[in-house]
Amino acid sequence: MSEPMAINGDMAIAMAWKQIDPDVVAAYPITPQTIIVEAFSDFVANGEVNTEYVCAESEHSALTICVGASAAGARVATATASAGLAFMWEMLYVTASMRMPIIMAVANRTLSGPINIHCDHSDAMGGRDSGWLQLFGENVQEAYDNTIMAFRIAEDMRVRLPIMTCLDGFIITHALERLEMLDDKTVKDFVGPFRPVRPLLDVKQPTTYGPLAMPDYYYELKYQVQASMDAALDVAKKTMDDFAKVSGRKYHLAEGYRTEDADYVMVAMGSTAGTMRYVVDQLRAQGKKVGAVKVRLFRPFPAADVAKLLEGKKAVAVMDRAMSPGTGSPLYMDVLQSISRMKDPPRVSNYVYGLGGRDLIPGQLTEVFQEIMANKGDRINFMGVRK
Amino acid sequence: MANEGSSSLPAGGMIIEAGSSKKYKTGEWRAQRPEVDKAKCTDCLTCWIYCPDNSVMVKDEKMVGFKYSHCKGCGICANQCPVKAITMKEEGVE
Known part of the structure; x- marks a missing residue:
């Protein structure tokens, strides 16, 4: 374990990649992810890693290069955000369906328009159905830790799917926070060597990747991704258990805070989780029975874990840093499906917030708690918008 | 299935x-089939070179x-044949 240092989230990810030393990184810079690939390309130029770094002409090309490298038998990482992730959209599905365990840092930034460089989760939500696993970090330490765990989860033979390690743009990517790094050997031992499956470069086992599949096979091949997602829940849980042994930091797929005896619970992902716990502590000091749930793994969605945390509660507020115009937002929809078989389910409300980098103020979360405690509020609410 | x-x-x-x-019998896709008139054919093998x-x-x-x-009946052979020995015939028509 290193001495704690002050570092931003993007640098923390670049440092994690440096310790893992992937075979190939192909990327295209985009705010607020740029620091990751900028710092990492310095490591490559300085000979501090053995990585082949490919400067692509676009994000679509970057991910395509990553897929080719992964099929060839390489351990691959990349990073993107916002419009860059949207431009990868076609290749996101190809990456997952071809079962390429690529790790991609996503510095969550909103999508145009209007054009805006600040944080929300709408970019990652555009990829939520593509077959990628999605881990959301709350702070710089989690951005680093999630990255290390992601390589092991993605490359597990039961999973073999790509993972997005999501971190809130600017709030985590650019803010200096305290980071405790593991030493290089611990990281290398934890991640282990890369084990390719029928690499293209193995001429003794000729293999065709990504062939056509007609109506008689497409569905079955798509179901493979579902089966791997199911397996990933358990693999992720075990990986988090093992990570606790080497780091002392215990993570869960979904993490409850003061939920045991709570009647009212708030659910959120990313940097908001810290604000949420602060508000819970304030209301607990006033005797209110409130709690919080942070969802770390969004895909696959840990429905059973979330249901367990919400069982017997009176009301739940789901905070979504993304919107789906015309219906509920993604996290809300998944919380609803998690509790849909519950005998006496809590009253669940959706609160959209923080779009395009709009600041979240603790008092606003207090108001949300007050609203659900008073049995008020619509099913879907747009917190703080000037109507 | x-x-x-x-x-x-x-x-x-x-x-x-x-x-x-x-094993993938792409011949099922064919709408027109090439037929060769060996009386005209010079065995230059241009069709063999071009056939995809x-x-x-x-x-x-x-x-x-x-x-x-x-x-697949693409017709490239008929188009390339220098002595017009290959003609494309509708499948299913006598």
């Missing part, structure tokens, strides 16, 4: 057998016909 289950298929639909395209599906059969350096199991 195929009957293999999802879990018995190679991950991601990888094809783990070399040369398996032989390796469906022109050659024996002892002579053009001896088409492999209809894989010929």
